[in-house]
Amino acid sequence: MGKIKYKGMKKITKAVIAVAGYGTRFLPATKNQPKEMLPIIDRPIVQYLVEEAVASGIKDIILVTRFGQSALENHFDTNLELEIQLEKNGKKKALEEVRKVYRMANFIYIRQGRHLPYGNATPLLCIKDLIAKNEPFVYMFGDDLVKSHIPCTKQLMNIFYKYEPIALLAVQKTPKKEIERYGTVKYKKGTRINQIEAILEKLPPEKAPSDMAQFGRFIFTPQVIRIAQKHLQNKRFGKDNELWVADILNDLAKKNKVIAQPIKGKWMTTGDPLHYMQTMVEFALDREDIGLDFAQYLKSLKIGASYEGH
Amino acid sequence: MKVTKAVIPAAGLGTRFLPWTKAIPKEMLPVGDKPAIQYVVEECVASGIKDIIIVTSYHKRAIEDYFDYLPELERFLKKQGKTEKLKEVKRVAEMANFIFVRQKGIYGNATPVISAQRAVGDEPFAVLWGDQFFVAQPPRLRQCLKVFEKYQSSVVATIKAQGDEFYKRGICEIEDFKPGVFKLKRIIEKPGPKKAPSDLAAYGTYVFTPDIFPILAKLKPGRDGELWLVDAITKLCQQKQVLAVELQNARLYDVGNQLNYYRTVVDFMLKDKEIGSKIKTYLKNQLGK
Numbered sequence: 001m002g003k004i005k006y007k008g009m010k011k012i013t014k015a016v017i018a019v020a021g022y023g024t025r026f027l028p029a030t031k032n033q034p035k036e037m038l039p040i041i042d043r044p045i046v047q048y049l050v051e052e053a054v055a056s057g058i059k060d061i062i063l064v065t066r067f068g069q070s071a072l073e074n075h076f077d078t079n080l081e082l083e084i085q086l087e088k089n090g091k092k093k094a095l096e097e098v099r100k101v102y103r104m105a106n107f108i109y110i111r112q113g114r115h116l117p118y119g120n121a122t123p124l125l126c127i128k129d130l131i132a133k134n135e136p137f138v139y140m141f142g143d144d145l146v147k148s149h150i151p152c153t154k155q156l157m158n159i160f161y162k163y164e165p166i167a168l169l170a171v172q173k174t175p176k177k178e179i180e181r182y183g184t185v186k187y188k189k190g191t192r193i194n195q196i197e198a199i200l201e202k203l204p205p206e207k208a209p210s211d212m213a214q215f216g217r218f219i220f221t222p223q224v225i226r227i228a229q230k231h232l233q234n235k236r237f238g239k240d241n242e243l244w245v246a247d248i249l250n251d252l253a254k255k256n257k258v259i260a261q262p263i264k265g266k267w268m269t270t271g272d273p274l275h276y277m278q279t280m281v282e283f284a285l286d287r288e289d290i291g292l293d294f295a296q297y298l299k300s301l302k303i304g305a306s307y308e309g310h
Numbered sequence: 311m312k313v314t315k316a317v318i319p320a321a322g323l324g325t326r327f328l329p330w331t332k333a334i335p336k337e338m339l340p341v342g343d344k345p346a347i348q349y350v351v352e353e354c355v356a357s358g359i360k361d362i363i364i365v366t367s368y369h370k371r372a373i374e375d376y377f378d379y380l381p382e383l384e385r386f387l388k389k390q391g392k393t394e395k396l397k398e399v400k401r402v403a404e405m406a407n408f409i410f411v412r413q414k415g416i417y418g419n420a421t422p423v424i425s426a427q428r429a430v431g432d433e434p435f436a437v438l439w440g441d442q443f444f445v446a447q448p449p450r451l452r453q454c455l456k457v458f459e460k461y462q463s464s465v466v467a468t469i470k471a472q473g474d475e476f477y478k479r480g481i482c483e484i485e486d487f488k489p490g491v492f493k494l495k496r497i498i499e500k501p502g503p504k505k506a507p508s509d510l511a512a513y514g515t516y517v518f519t520p521d522i523f524p525i526l527a528k529l530k531p532g533r534d535g536e537l538w539l540v541d542a543i544t545k546l547c548q549q550k551q552v553l554a555v556e557l558q559n560a561r562l563y564d565v566g567n568q569l570n571y572y573r574t575v576v577d578f579m580l581k582d583k584e585i586g587s588k589i590k591t592y593l594k595n596q597l598g599k
Contacts, residue, residue, distance in 0.1 A: 022386055027395045028348075028402050029340040031383065032375040038340060039330045041568065047329070067382055071372060074333035081368060082332065085323060094328045101329045273343065274585040278592055280575065285596070290569050295597075297573050301580075303593050 008134055012157055013060055015053040015138035018123040019046060020066040020112040025272050033071045036142035040283050044075060045270050048145050053138060054104050056153035061105045062130055064123035066112050076107045119243030124228040131222050141216025145279060148265020152217050155263055160219045163193050165257040167224050167249055170217035172267045176205040182213035183246050185260040196253055196260045199246040212260060215267050227251055313434050313455055313517060314361055316354040319422035320347060320440035321367040321413035326567050335370045337440040339565045342578040346565045347373060349443035355405050357451035362406045363429045365413050365422035377408045418537030424526050432520050439514040446560035450515055454555050457491055458517045463551040466494055467515035469560060475511055476503040480540050482554050483507035494552040496544040510554060513562065521550055
């Protein structure tokens with residue numbers, strides 16, 4: 001790959017959220033709903049992502065879904081019957097919440113076809129016609145949440161506009177014992193803008209090039225889609241015969257600027273039952289309405305050496 | 311006569327969980343790796359029930375799909391070699407014979423029972439709410455059915471009320487009958503501890519003889535203009551013997567509001583074989599802060 005230049009770049013207004021996974025680890029609960037629709041307090045996980053994108057100035061939300069995920073589309077749609085009933089019952093606050101959901105952004109859905117390979121880069125193949133040639137976009141994994149003062153996406157956008165990399169990914173410092181669950185980045189020597197050489201997947205801590213783990217927030221130029229298409233054409237698949245974002249970015253990083261930006265805030269994944277539960281607890285404790293009562297309940301469990309369950 | 315049918319009302323709006331409940335019924339709130347309603351169904355099945363009649367409304371399709379086969383998903387799991395999950399996903403559809411009816415009529419918790427009448431027919435049947443379940447030994451419905459099978463009277467399950475439950479639950483007025491079984495006179499809604507006629511609270515589990523249907527047919531709207539099952543039960547008590555059973559070894563799990571839902575979730579995750587100990591460590595650290 002030669003070095004790619006792009007001129008007349010458009011502003012970022014689109015966020016692509018990948019929600020086409022099967023959520024196998026949550027079965028049977030996710031039998032007929034995507035795992036991104038699992039609740040955290042009173043909202044599905046994916047709504048927190050949409051809210052982050054919208055708070056960062058995004059106008060169009062592109063959700064890459066699959067067969068059997070109509071609950072997701074219905075969630076971001078109007079629900080007149082419900083609204084009429086809430087109005088009749090005088091539930092103003094609930095009505096407002098329900099309406100806010102579909103007024104937040106312009107929602108676009110595209111299906112991930114079954115003929116495509118699996119992998120976290122596959123949604124990029126599906127959205128190719130929705131992104132202009134000079135249009136960078138936000139790419140999100142549907143199960144990663146970030147608690148931060150400035151929205152994570154906004155932080156990335158600021159860096160993107162400043163340094164104009166070909167691709168930008170969010171990273172977070174991660175405890176050693178957890179590092180092998182994630183991809184870690186190898187930074188280029190002598191760069192002050194967090195440029196990377198490569199992302200290395202799931203290495204034990206002693207072999208990991210850094211303690212900065214990659215998670216599901218990116219800003220990509222359309223070049224990233226082109227490379228994904230090339231990988232598909234040449235049947236260049238990675239681990240488990242899947243199409244991986246890391247493999248594509250590693251291709252690009254050889255000759256182009258790929259930046260791994262540490263985020264101010266806290267990344268929380270919901271991708272497996274343990275982390276989903278932890279995220280649920282943390283969000284519940286943060287809530288004004290139930291936080292205190294919930295904390296009291298947790299304390300009443302006397303979770304110590306003696307806790308044996310009920 | 312043996313009871314083989316259970317009615318599970320699941321047509322509520324789920325206002326307390328909006329906007330999440332915009333597109334997903336609250337009965338589908340996950341507890342551990344299963345939706346809450348599955349625990350209710352499993353209690354029924356473990357008690358000998360064969361036909362599960364779920365009363366739903368227009369936005370509850372997800373429940374029907376959940377208790378069905380999903381060939382697309384099954385094919386995927388087979389391909390991935392996830393045999394355990396595949397078994398579990400299929401088992402959900404095969405647990406019982408599922409019948410779905412739509413709720414029609416005015417608001418109230420008696421309306422779903424009226425809507426289920428044609429599906430029930432002229433037989434005794436059980437009613438259990440879709441958003442609360444018990445972990446009990448023997449299963450709570452079995453405890454009720456045991457009493458029903460012996461006396462052939464309608465049965466209401468109760469547990470001892472504590473603290474503010476006297477303000478939140480229906481409390482039973484009773485007469486002694488047999489150990490752990492009482493004759494029910496009526497249920498008084500939210501009487502408070504001073505006016506409470508006993509300390510037994512009715513807990514959303516009923517076994518009815520078909521005698522309830524003519525009463526329901528004539529039932530007038532009560533509090534808030536809604537149709538209340540409690541009003542029908544009080545009428546039934548005047549006509550026939552109705553028994554109240556105090557559930558033994560039973561712990562209630564309720565997902566009806568956010569706080570109770572979170573309590574339930576925490577209890578179940580602490581019990582989980584795979585993640586329980588990790589969650590325990592995590593909570594210890596959280597609380598230590």
